[in-house]
Amino acid sequence: MMSGRTVKRYREGNITAAFGTDLLLQGITAVPNLLLRLYRHLDITDEEMILLIQLLRLQIEEKNLLPSASALAECTSQDVTRIQQNLNRLLEKEVLAVTQYYDENKDQILSGYDFEPLLEKLSEIWASIRVREIERTRCLLEKRTRMEANSPEFALIIKAFEQEFGRPVSPMEVEQIQQWIEELNPTLVLEALRRAVLRGKHNFKYIDSIILEWKKNNLQTLEEINAYDAQFKKRRSKNTTPKVDERKKALLKTLYLS
Known part of the structure; x- marks a missing residue:
């Protein structure tokens, strides 16, 4: 039995049910659709996006706030060197940051990756797109009014x-x-x-x-x-x-x- 996880005993040979139950017990990492749709606007590459998703998963599932490059290499197709390069680029672009967290259970300060810069940049992109959409809608409505009048x-x-x-x-x-x-x-x-x-x-x-x-x-x-x-x-x-x-x-x- 893996430590720190809930494991159910299955009937012998019932592989489909075992997989389905484990799929639910392992939990889900929620990735905002806006991020998936707009990450290219943030100058984030596909490799970097996969890395961000894995960082989110490790924080949520394993409470690993600052996973090593080797730990990330185990769950991606990138080697340790490539992962370190992508992490450095995300930090340089100020999409990702390293900040301090307080662990109540251990009563200690821990370092960990911070996604707040990512969300701030994403909100700016979303706002600029919404402004353009609103302006376009306004122009189209004015155009309709003129056409109906003429x-x-x-x-x-x-x-x-x-x-x-x-x-x-x-x-x-x-x-x-x-x-x-x-x-x-x-x-x-x-x-x-x-x-x-x-x-x-x-x-x-x-x-x-x-x-x-x-x-x-x-x-x-x-x-x-x-x-x-x-x-x-x-x-x-x-x-x-x-x-x-x-x-x-x-x-x-x-x-x-x-």
């Missing part, structure tokens, strides 16, 4: 989408609708919306696929679209041969053989 037809199409979707369209969706209107007759945009709703597909991706099909076949009016649909159905009906019931085929075969 084009009653555009305003009616936006209203039609919002009524069918049962919600306000987002600034990005407004931009998509504007692109469709610039490429197609607005009547066709409404027709694509109607067809999507009839099929229960209340999403912009499906509507875009309809419009792309029309553009690919150079269909520019409702009449051309209806004619194209009719031809498509006609071709499909010609290619569909009626299937003969297998029981009838067997019966015919016996009649010819008798």
